[in-house]
Amino acid sequence: EAKEKGRNGFRFYRQEMQVQVAERAALEKALHSAVRNDEFYLVYQPQVNKNGRLIGFEVLLRWFSEELGLVPPSRFIPIAEEMGIIDEVGYWVLDNACQQLKTWQDLGLPASFEGIAINISPYQFAKDSFVGTVKEVIENTQIEPRLLDLEITEGMLVENIASVAEKMWHLKEHQVRFSIDDFGTGYSSLRYLQHFPINQLKIDQSFVRDLSNDPNSHVIINTIVSMADHMNLSVLAEGVENPIEKNILEKIGCARYQGYYFSKPVTGDIATQYLCGSVSFPLERQGI
Ligand code: C2E
Numbered sequence: 270e271a272k273e274k275g276r277n278g279f280r281f282y283r284q285e286m287q288v289q290v291a292e293r294a295a296l297e298k299a300l301h302s303a304v305r306n307d308e309f310y311l312v313y314q315p316q317v318n319k320n321g322r323l324i325g326f327e328v329l330l331r332w333f334s335e336e337l338g339l340v341p342p343s344r345f346i347p348i349a350e351e352m353g354i355i356d357e358v359g360y361w362v363l364d365n366a367c368q369q370l371k372t373w374q375d376l377g378l379p380a381s382f383e384g385i386a387i388n389i390s391p392y393q394f395a396k397d398s399f400v401g402t403v404k405e406v407i408e409n410t411q412i413e414p415r416l417l418d419l420e421i422t423e424g425m426l427v428e429n430i431a432s433v434a435e436k437m438w439h440l441k442e443h444q445v446r447f448s449i450d451d452f453g454t455g456y457s458s459l460r461y462l463q464h465f466p467i468n469q470l471k472i473d474q475s476f477v478r479d480l481s482n483d484p485n486s487h488v489i490i491n492t493i494v495s496m497a498d499h500m501n502l503s504v505l506a507e508g509v510e511n512p513i514e515k516n517i518l519e520k521i522g523c524a525r526y527q528g529y530y531f532s533k534p535v536t537g538d539i540a541t542q543y544l545c546g547s548v549s550f551p552l553e554r555q556g557i
């Protein structure tokens with residue numbers, strides 16, 4: 270009996286595995302042709318200061334596959350990285366985001382607006398061609414490079430320190446800015462930070478989420494903010510979902526925010542309205 274059960278269990282497990290392998294294969298196949306089939310698009314999430322003024326947009330990639338529907342980036346970015354096509358995908362993001370930025374630049378930007386933030390995969394950054402590619406896109410699209418904020422992760426700063434720093438300094442000379450994404454979740458050694466031209470730390474949303482009930486998160490954010498002050502870095506909190514979180518963050522001294530409380534990521538058209546409408550966030554405050 271037990272043996273029988275075990276065998277069935279194994280058969281079930283094998284079927285599960287086969288489904289997973291088939292799903293993965295379908296995903297890879299669809300991902301291969303996603304750029305060519307024009308299945309990617311970009312959304313833009315507002316970043317705001319403590320007065321609710323727009324200071325930037327984070328550019329977020331979306332994939333609507335003909336066969337698979339909407340696939341979240343947390344699912345397809347790691348696969349694109351493993352497949353070795355994140356470069357191509359990353360180039361598409363950079364080029365299209367900079368084209369959008371150029372349109373906004375030509376419309377005239379509000380005084381509070383500092384630019385757009387683009388997520389850079391470690392694999393993309395590691396390519397020898399990365400610096401040249403960024404410079405080329407800046408030249409082709411005619412954007413002001415100081416409006417470009419590249420989001421990298423902590424993990425990238427602990428390996429190949431010399432070559433990573435060299436690339437960052439090179440781009441920094443061209444006015445490009447850098448933020449550390451999901452700060453506090455990786456291998457945080459506070460000492461390495463000073464080797465790199467970093468402008469901003471983005472506090473990971475897991476700390477913000479725990480803020481109201483976990484005293485540790487309070488302490489961690491406090492520490493990040495005072496460290497950033499000493500190092501002359503900006504701090505932006507990610508994933509702010511309600512006014513309670515915003516108020517605690519403001520009291521701690523974090524004055525830059527991003528999250529559903531202010532706005533979900535929006536299409537380019539709505540982002541244009543935000544930019545041109547001199548609105549403040551959250552929008553409900555003014556009855557929009
Ligand atoms: P991330 O860079 O940390 O981006 C923030 C994520 O948090 C986004 O998820 C955003 O929609 C979500 N978010 C924003 N506000 C809130 C909030 O108040 N509550 C909650 N629960 N979530 C919030 P998304 O768009 O699904 O992206 C997930 C991750 O995928 C990103 O995390 C980033 O690591 C990666 N990603 C997205 N676009 C790109 C891209 O163009 N290139 C690369 N390499 N990675 C990307």
Ligand code: MG
Binds near residue numbers: 327388420450
């Ligand atoms: Mg990011």
Ligand code: MG
Binds near residue numbers: 451
């Ligand atoms: Mg993040």
Ligand code: MG
Binds near residue numbers: 451
């Ligand atoms: Mg993340």
